[in-house]
Amino acid sequence: MFEIDRNSKVLLVDQIRNAIISRIEAFQWVRGSRLPSVRALSKQLGVSIFTVSSAYEDLVARQIIESRPGAGYYILASGPADTGKDAERMIPPSSLHAGFLYRALDPSQYDFPVSSGYLPPSWLADAVPASVTGRLIRNTLSCSVPAPAAGSQELRSVIAKKLRELQINASSTQIVVTIGATHAFSLIRNMMLEPGDYLLVEDPSYLLLQLKLIKDRDFNIITVPRTHDGPDLEVMEEMVARYRPKLFLTQTLIHNPTGGNTSPAKGFRILSLAQKYDFHIVEDDIFGALCTKQTLRLSSLDEWNRTFYLSGFSKVLSPALRLGYVVAPPVFVERLVEQKMYNVLCGSSLDETIVAYTLESGRYQHHLDALRQRVMHERIRARDWLTKVGVEIDEGVVEGLFIWARFPAHVDLRRLIEEAHDARIFLAPGSLFSNTRGYDQYIRLNVSHCNDIRFRQFVADHLCSETASA
Amino acid sequence: MFEIDRNSKVLLVDQIRNAIISRIEAFQWVRGSRLPSVRALSKQLGVSIFTVSSAYEDLVARQIIESRPGAGYYILASGPADTGKDAERMIPPSSLHAGFLYRALDPSQYDFPVSSGYLPPSWLADAVPASVTGRLIRNTLSCSVPAPAAGSQELRSVIAKKLRELQINASSTQIVVTIGATHAFSLIRNMMLEPGDYLLVEDPSYLLLQLKLIKDRDFNIITVPRTHDGPDLEVMEEMVARYRPKLFLTQTLIHNPTGGNTSPAKGFRILSLAQKYDFHIVEDDIFGALCTKQTLRLSSLDEWNRTFYLSGFSKVLSPALRLGYVVAPPVFVERLVEQKMYNVLCGSSLDETIVAYTLESGRYQHHLDALRQRVMHERIRARDWLTKVGVEIDEGVVEGLFIWARFPAHVDLRRLIEEAHDARIFLAPGSLFSNTRGYDQYIRLNVSHCNDIRFRQFVADHLCSETASA
Incomplete structure (x- = not known):
C-alpha cells in the first residue's frame, strides 16, 4: 500500500x-x-x-x-x-488512458518526463524564436481577424509546398487546417464512420491509446498486430475480410510507440487490400519529419484515392501551438470543413500566421536538420546504455523519438512505474498502447529525456534491487 | 437569372x-x-x-x-x-448554413461584413495590442510547453476571478478551457447526449444555425419560440413535458440574433422547469460582456446544479485567438476533460498565455467599458436610420451587437441579399437562424458594420426601387 x-x-x-x-x-x-x-x-x-x-x-x-x-x-x-x-489544482481524470495523457501534458507534474511524447522546449527554441514571433505579431495585421474555416490560404499553400518536398503531391484546396493531429483524426472519424462501423488500428499504437480515452458509442475498434516493418498483413487481410472496416489507421514512419517504419512493399500491399476490400486509410505522419532514412509514405503511392494524410507541428516546431492538418481526397474536403465548423468553427489565426511564417523561413529546414541529428545522437546513447543494463530493444528500429523498451521479466514493472512517479519521473507502461497483455513488460521511452543521469540511476538501482531480491 | x-x-x-x-x-x-x-x-x-x-x-x-x-x-x-x-482558393461548402459561416469567417470575401458576428479589428486593437503581445511572447517561457488538457491554471484562475465580478461563483477546477465557444458547446453535446435524445433550442437562434451545419445522427433537435424577453414558457413546458429533452440551450443575455435579454423572472421559471422535468441547461454567454443593463445569468441563480456556462473571447477581445471555456457542474468536469482530450488533446498555450495576461491587466476592463459605449452609440445611429427608411426593429431590445431587422413586406429579400453579395456586402437572411418561415423577412445586422454610408446607400436605393416597382 x-x-x-x-x-x-x-x-x-x-x-x-x-x-x-x-x-x-x-x-x-x-x-x-x-x-x-x-x-x-x-x-x-x-x-x-x-x-x-x-x-x-x-x-x-x-x-x-x-x-x-x-x-x-x-x-x-x-x-x-x-x-x-x-x-x-485540477485532479487528473480517473480513467487510466485519460489520466496518462492528462499528466503527459502538464510538465509541472514531473521533473523527468521520460515517457513524454514531446521534445524538450530547449530543443525547439531555434524553430520559433520568441524574438522573431514577437516581431512578427507586432507587424502582422492579419492577426486581428478570424481564421478562415479551412485555415489561412498562406498556411495551406506553404504546407502544400513542403509536402511536395516529401513527394506528396496535393493541392492546397485539399488541405484543411486543424487544431492538431488529434483533432485531424477526430474530424475524419466523425465524417467517415456511421454507427456500427468498424475501424482497424494497429496494436500497439498511440492511436489505440487515443481511441480508448472515451467509450465512443458509434463504432467498433478492431486491431491488427504491428510488427517491426508495419502491420501483420496476414492478420490484416483476415480482419478486413471478416469485418469490412471503413477506416484503417496507421503511422507509416516512426510508429508510436514501437518506432518502426512500414516497408514500401508492405505499403503497396496495404493499398492493394484497401482497393480489394474497399476501405480508406488514415496515414498519421506526425513524426515523419524526424525520418533520416526511408521517406515513402502511403499518400505518395496512393495520391488521394483512398488515403487521408494527417500531420502537425507540435512535435518538431512547438507544442505550445496547436496546429495540424489533413490532406483529404478532393471528394471529402467540403464535408471535412463542415465537420470542423460544427466542432470548433475555425482555428487560431495567430497560431496559423506564426506557423506559416516559420515554414516559409529558411530557419525551418535548418532546424529540422539539426533536430534529426540531435535525436539520432541521443538515441544511440540511450540504446547503448539500456542494452548494457539488460533492457531489450528491437534492433531493426534505428531512428525516431521513441525506444520501445522491454524490461527483464523479473522486474515488477507496475512497481517500477509507481516508484518512478514518487521520484517525479514520468513513465508510460506499454499496456496503455495495447489491447492485449503482450506489452505489459514494455515502457515507451523518449530518447530526448532518458539520458539524464538521475533517470539512469533510478533504473540501475531498480534493476539491481530487483535482481537482488529475485 | x-x-x-x-x-x-x-x-x-x-x-x-x-x-x-x-x-x-x-x-x-x-x-x-x-x-x-x-x-x-x-x-x-x-x-x-x-x-x-x-x-x-x-x-x-x-x-x-x-x-x-x-x-x-x-x-x-x-x-x-x-x-x-x-x-x-477554396470554394465554400455548398450547404446553406455551412456556406454562410464559411463566408462570415473570410473577411477578404466582402468589403462590408454588415451581418458579421464580429466587431471590426480596429475596435479591438486596444485590447490585445500587438506591441504588448510581442513583448509578452518574447519574455514568456511558458509558451514552449503544451497547454494542460483543462487549460492553463493561470487562465482558469483569472477566468474564475472575472466571473465572480459577474456574480458567477465558480472554482477554477470547474473551468475547462476550449478552442472557442462553438467547441465548448460541441464538447457538452458529445458528453450529455445519447443516441435518440432530444435537445431543445430557441428559434430563432444562432445555436440553431450551428446545429444545422451537419446532420448529426445522434440526437433530435426540437425548438421553442424565442420572444423578446426569453423563450415562450408555455410552449417550452409543453415541449419538455412531451419530449423530455436532456439539454436546453439558451443565450440569456444579448440573444443572437434577436438581441433580447431573458428576464430574471423567466430565468427563475426556466430553472424550475429544469428541476421539474430533469434537464440540464447550457447558458451561452458569448455576448454578455457587452451588457450595460441586466446582468443576471441563469448560472448565478443555479450555481452548478443543472447549468453549464460557456463563453469565449473572440467577440470582445480578438477573433484571431480561439479561446472559450465551460464552467461545468463539478460532477461533469472530469468527463468534459476526457471529451476534450479525445477531440483535440489540448489547446494552444500561446493563445492561453496571451488571454490570461490580457484579462489580468487593467487594460481589459478599460477596453470593455469603451467597447460597450461605442457599440451603444453605433446601435442608436443604426436604429434611428433604419427606422426612418421603414425597417422594423423590436423596441424592447436596447443593447448589444445585433439588430434583428424586419424589412418591409414589399421588399424581395432574396433579391436584396443577392444584389448585396454582388456589391460585396455580406447579409445574413433571417431564415438561416430559424426552422420556420417566420423570419424570411428579417436580416441580422451588426451595428458596428451597418452605419457605413455605402451600405446605407445600397439599402436606400433598394427600398426605393422596390417601392417604385411595387
Missing part, C-alpha cells in the same frame, strides 16, 4: 491523507472506488484507529472522499469544489 | 462562365444540381448556343461542372482539384 515515516516532522494524519491524495492523483486508486476500512488500514500501517479516521474525515471535509453510512468511505467521482489554494 | 453586358470588353463566354461561378460561390446555385440546358440559357440570354456551350465546356475543364450524357450539365459536388493560381 504505502508507508509512513515515524521520524518525519509531518503528522501521521497528514502523511496518510497526503499519501491517499497522491495515490488518487497517480491513478493508482480509482475514483468511485472504496477505501480500505479504517480498521484494516490502521492495522496495516500500525497506527491507531483514531489517526486513520482523522485522516479520512479530513478528506471528507475536502470533498475528496465521502462517507457512506454502513458501507465505508468512497473516493468521490469528481474533484473538490473548494476554492482554497491547494484545491484549485 | 443573370445579365450579360454586350458593351463589356469581357468575352460573352467568359461573362457567362464567371457569372455561373459567382452564383455557385454565392450559394445561389447549389452543388450537385442541374444547370439550365444550353438551349434554354442561350434563349434566355439572347446569345448563341455555341457561346453557352463553350462556357459550359470551360467549366467542365475546370472541374466545376460535369456533363452527364443524356441528362445535361451538373454542378460538381466538390471543388476543382486544379493547382492553378485561381483554383487554389
Whole structure:
C-alpha cells in the first residue's frame, strides 16, 4: 500500500491523507472506488484507529472522499469544489488512458518526463524564436481577424509546398487546417464512420491509446498486430475480410510507440487490400519529419484515392501551438470543413500566421536538420546504455523519438512505474498502447529525456534491487 | 437569372462562365444540381448556343461542372482539384448554413461584413495590442510547453476571478478551457447526449444555425419560440413535458440574433422547469460582456446544479485567438476533460498565455467599458436610420451587437441579399437562424458594420426601387 515515516516532522494524519491524495492523483486508486476500512488500514500501517479516521474525515471535509453510512468511505467521482489554494489544482481524470495523457501534458507534474511524447522546449527554441514571433505579431495585421474555416490560404499553400518536398503531391484546396493531429483524426472519424462501423488500428499504437480515452458509442475498434516493418498483413487481410472496416489507421514512419517504419512493399500491399476490400486509410505522419532514412509514405503511392494524410507541428516546431492538418481526397474536403465548423468553427489565426511564417523561413529546414541529428545522437546513447543494463530493444528500429523498451521479466514493472512517479519521473507502461497483455513488460521511452543521469540511476538501482531480491 | 453586358470588353463566354461561378460561390446555385440546358440559357440570354456551350465546356475543364450524357450539365459536388493560381482558393461548402459561416469567417470575401458576428479589428486593437503581445511572447517561457488538457491554471484562475465580478461563483477546477465557444458547446453535446435524445433550442437562434451545419445522427433537435424577453414558457413546458429533452440551450443575455435579454423572472421559471422535468441547461454567454443593463445569468441563480456556462473571447477581445471555456457542474468536469482530450488533446498555450495576461491587466476592463459605449452609440445611429427608411426593429431590445431587422413586406429579400453579395456586402437572411418561415423577412445586422454610408446607400436605393416597382 504505502508507508509512513515515524521520524518525519509531518503528522501521521497528514502523511496518510497526503499519501491517499497522491495515490488518487497517480491513478493508482480509482475514483468511485472504496477505501480500505479504517480498521484494516490502521492495522496495516500500525497506527491507531483514531489517526486513520482523522485522516479520512479530513478528506471528507475536502470533498475528496465521502462517507457512506454502513458501507465505508468512497473516493468521490469528481474533484473538490473548494476554492482554497491547494484545491484549485485540477485532479487528473480517473480513467487510466485519460489520466496518462492528462499528466503527459502538464510538465509541472514531473521533473523527468521520460515517457513524454514531446521534445524538450530547449530543443525547439531555434524553430520559433520568441524574438522573431514577437516581431512578427507586432507587424502582422492579419492577426486581428478570424481564421478562415479551412485555415489561412498562406498556411495551406506553404504546407502544400513542403509536402511536395516529401513527394506528396496535393493541392492546397485539399488541405484543411486543424487544431492538431488529434483533432485531424477526430474530424475524419466523425465524417467517415456511421454507427456500427468498424475501424482497424494497429496494436500497439498511440492511436489505440487515443481511441480508448472515451467509450465512443458509434463504432467498433478492431486491431491488427504491428510488427517491426508495419502491420501483420496476414492478420490484416483476415480482419478486413471478416469485418469490412471503413477506416484503417496507421503511422507509416516512426510508429508510436514501437518506432518502426512500414516497408514500401508492405505499403503497396496495404493499398492493394484497401482497393480489394474497399476501405480508406488514415496515414498519421506526425513524426515523419524526424525520418533520416526511408521517406515513402502511403499518400505518395496512393495520391488521394483512398488515403487521408494527417500531420502537425507540435512535435518538431512547438507544442505550445496547436496546429495540424489533413490532406483529404478532393471528394471529402467540403464535408471535412463542415465537420470542423460544427466542432470548433475555425482555428487560431495567430497560431496559423506564426506557423506559416516559420515554414516559409529558411530557419525551418535548418532546424529540422539539426533536430534529426540531435535525436539520432541521443538515441544511440540511450540504446547503448539500456542494452548494457539488460533492457531489450528491437534492433531493426534505428531512428525516431521513441525506444520501445522491454524490461527483464523479473522486474515488477507496475512497481517500477509507481516508484518512478514518487521520484517525479514520468513513465508510460506499454499496456496503455495495447489491447492485449503482450506489452505489459514494455515502457515507451523518449530518447530526448532518458539520458539524464538521475533517470539512469533510478533504473540501475531498480534493476539491481530487483535482481537482488529475485 | 443573370445579365450579360454586350458593351463589356469581357468575352460573352467568359461573362457567362464567371457569372455561373459567382452564383455557385454565392450559394445561389447549389452543388450537385442541374444547370439550365444550353438551349434554354442561350434563349434566355439572347446569345448563341455555341457561346453557352463553350462556357459550359470551360467549366467542365475546370472541374466545376460535369456533363452527364443524356441528362445535361451538373454542378460538381466538390471543388476543382486544379493547382492553378485561381483554383487554389477554396470554394465554400455548398450547404446553406455551412456556406454562410464559411463566408462570415473570410473577411477578404466582402468589403462590408454588415451581418458579421464580429466587431471590426480596429475596435479591438486596444485590447490585445500587438506591441504588448510581442513583448509578452518574447519574455514568456511558458509558451514552449503544451497547454494542460483543462487549460492553463493561470487562465482558469483569472477566468474564475472575472466571473465572480459577474456574480458567477465558480472554482477554477470547474473551468475547462476550449478552442472557442462553438467547441465548448460541441464538447457538452458529445458528453450529455445519447443516441435518440432530444435537445431543445430557441428559434430563432444562432445555436440553431450551428446545429444545422451537419446532420448529426445522434440526437433530435426540437425548438421553442424565442420572444423578446426569453423563450415562450408555455410552449417550452409543453415541449419538455412531451419530449423530455436532456439539454436546453439558451443565450440569456444579448440573444443572437434577436438581441433580447431573458428576464430574471423567466430565468427563475426556466430553472424550475429544469428541476421539474430533469434537464440540464447550457447558458451561452458569448455576448454578455457587452451588457450595460441586466446582468443576471441563469448560472448565478443555479450555481452548478443543472447549468453549464460557456463563453469565449473572440467577440470582445480578438477573433484571431480561439479561446472559450465551460464552467461545468463539478460532477461533469472530469468527463468534459476526457471529451476534450479525445477531440483535440489540448489547446494552444500561446493563445492561453496571451488571454490570461490580457484579462489580468487593467487594460481589459478599460477596453470593455469603451467597447460597450461605442457599440451603444453605433446601435442608436443604426436604429434611428433604419427606422426612418421603414425597417422594423423590436423596441424592447436596447443593447448589444445585433439588430434583428424586419424589412418591409414589399421588399424581395432574396433579391436584396443577392444584389448585396454582388456589391460585396455580406447579409445574413433571417431564415438561416430559424426552422420556420417566420423570419424570411428579417436580416441580422451588426451595428458596428451597418452605419457605413455605402451600405446605407445600397439599402436606400433598394427600398426605393422596390417601392417604385411595387
